[in-house]
Amino acid sequence: MKQHRTPSTPISNKSKAVLTRFVLSAAVTTMLSSSAFAQKLKGNPGTISVTPAEVTYYALERDTLTSIAKQFTDKPSNWEIIGKRNKIGNDRTIPVGSGIVIPAELLAEEPSTAKVFALAGKVIEIKKNGNEIELELGSVVSEGSQIITGKNSFATLALVDDSRVSVPSNSQINLAKLKITKFTKSPRTEIKLVQGKVESKVTPLTQNKGRYEVTSPLAIAGVRGTHFRVGINDNGIGNEVLEGGVAVGKPETPNAMLLPAGKGNVVSATSVGKAIELLPAPSLVAGYQLQERPILQFELNPVGNATAYRAQISTDAQAQNVVSELFSKEARIKFDGLNDGAYFIRVSAVDSNHLEGIPATHAFVLKARPEPPFLLQPKHKVRSESVSFKWTATSTAKFYRLQVANDAQFKNVVLDQDKIADVELNTSQLGLGQYFWRVATIIEKNGQLDQGPFSPIQAFQILAAQSMNPVVDTGENTMNFSWPAEPGQSFLVQIAHDPEFKKIYFSKDLDVANVSIPRPEIGTYYIRVRATDADRFIGNFSPAQKFEIQLRWTTGNGEPLNSVGGTVRPVN
Structure with missing residues (x-):
């Protein structure tokens, strides 16, 4: 592994600034490993053959090692290294058609680009010339550009070798180097982390002999794996290895320790932190698979020693197309503002060192639209022979x-x-008892009916309807009325001249289930009663009961004239 270092910028008065580097590179030591002699390789003069590790050039007339070095590496001085690789001891003319092997590590570089593979929110690119633009899906970015994500904004860049660089919210990176080698097209990439975090998933570089670096303040590390995260936190630089291994150290001791997959550490201005086991992946409490409300809710099974949790919503299982993200100190996570569709949630636990643990990814579906209506009635109780549902x-x-x-x-x-085309429905099909009800909205979408989720469930009871005991005109001067009652109830009793109770004759609130009134004038009347339960539930009025006040004979003192058969009434 060849170590690469670049000058760093001071970050404090107390510590010498250095760089964190994650490096995957082709080893130059392979230059001397082949036993093939250049003069044994023959081919069509002026042509080349390419493998990921090297280029073989078949010499033209008057070609020398120096001219070949200049043509393929842009540095004539590289003739000596090329000579050693091909077992040629001096810079002499090469026989026509002789194959000269040039290691990929020496090949000249040319500009490359990266493409915005996934994007959410507002992501800004500041170009090398200072121009600032807002990135879009499919935008192409070049070397020297800065990528800045704001709150709840995300971007994933795709490199030429299909490596992915994910920049989460509140982060900033600098594309310090975006190049590929001539002929082999091997990537040469350097990402400088300025703020926040960056996650890299690198195509194995053993296949293309490329190099991928992430630099950040305070440490240097050589990456031997393909999936890792680097983040700036209050303690320093957090390194988290998900696949492969990372050699971490200071510039003077670049290989102080090897972090394997599942390990992390924090490098401060003064020391290289010890290897720490990353927290295990959290699991989700069952029931998350179908989300039926615009506000998504997930409950995690708590992870020991976790101080917070990070959650990302993406449209892909690899979490490269992230659409929302948050940190929570609680094991309960809520998201809002997403359209219906199929998603993935990736969750990880964060420890006291601010190191993010192993992630777990779970698929779920959001189907929250069309949104259901709000339920109006019935609520809690119904005291009626029929039930009126309204929303x-x-x-x-x-x-x-x-x-x-x-x-x-x-x-x-x-x-x-x-x-149901209306917002209510009446039914008398339900008997006494406990019930639960809910309503869903149905819309027409693309020529077909589309039902949304049901509303929150509302419980209610159907209780016996309020009634009046039969009213009988006994002919007495006082009329007595009574009705069935339950403990704790209060009542409103009304008597009217008409069945619509527009002409009220008598109305009174009572705490008892009976009332006495002076005998009304002769005529037709209607009586009804309404109960209020002990829990303050107000029921419906009982059906109006009709009664007649008839003519009668009275004595001189106004008492009814009675006989053996009862009150004496005039004969019609």
Whole structure:
């Protein structure tokens, strides 16, 4: 492994600034490993053959090692290294057609680019010339550009070898180097982390003999794996290895320790922290797979020693197309603002060193639209022979679907009616007992009916309807009325001249289930009663009961004239 170092910028008065480097490179030591002699390789003069590790050039007339070094490496002085690789001891003319092997490590470089593979929110690119633009999906970025993500903004860049660089929210990177080698097209990439975090998933460089570096303040590390994270936190530079290995150290001791997969450490201005086991991946409490509300909710099984949790929502299982992200100190996570669709949630635990642990990815579906209406009635209780279900209107609804069940899980549905065009439904099909009800909105989408999720469930009881005991005109001067009652109830009793109770004759609030009033004038009357339960539930009025006050004979003192058969009444 060849170590590469670049000058660093001071970051404090107390410590010497150095660089964290994650390096994957082709080893120059392979230059001397071949036993093939250049003069034994023959080919068509002026042509080349290419492998990931090297280029073989078949010499033209008057070609020398110096001219070949200049042509392929841009440095004539590299003739000596090329000579050793090909077992040629001096810079002499090469026989026409002789094959000269040039190691990929020496090849000249040419500019490359990266493409915005995934993007969410507002992501800014500051170009090398200082121009600032807002990136879009598919935008091409070049060497020297700075990529800045704001709150809840994300970007994933795709390199020429299909490596991925993910920049989460509140982060900034500098594309310090974006090049490829001539002929072999091997990538030469250097990412400078300025703020926040960067996650890299690198195509194995053993295949293309490329080099990939991430530099950040305070440490130097040589990457021997393909999936790792680097982040700036309050303690220094956090290194987290998910696949492969990372050799971490200071510039003077670049290989102080090897971090294997599943390990991390923190490098400060003064020391290289010890290897720490990354926290295990959190698991989710069951029930997350289908999200039916615009506000998504996930509950985690707590991870020991975790101080926080990081969660990302993406449209792919690799979490490269991230659409939302948050940190939570609680094991309960909420997201908002997502469209219906299939997603993945990636969660990881964060320890006291600010190191993020092993991630776990779970698939789920969001189906929250069309949103259900709000339920209006019934609530809690119904004291009526029929039940009136009412809900609010939704602007996009074509129909509604109502379900009533005996259980909160809706395993025993007793009423299921769809294509309800109105916002209410009346039924007398339900008997006394406990019930649960819910309503869903149905819209027309792409020429087909599309039902959204059901509303939150509302429970209610159907209790015996309020009634009046039969009213009989006994002819007495006082009329007595009574009705069935339950403990703790209070009542409103009304008597009217008409069945619509527009002409009220008598109205009174009572704490007892009976009332006496002076005998009304002769005529037709209607009486009803309404109960208020001990829990303040106000029921419906009982059906109006009609009664007649008839003519009677009275004595001189106004008492009714009675006989053996009862009150004496005039004969019609």
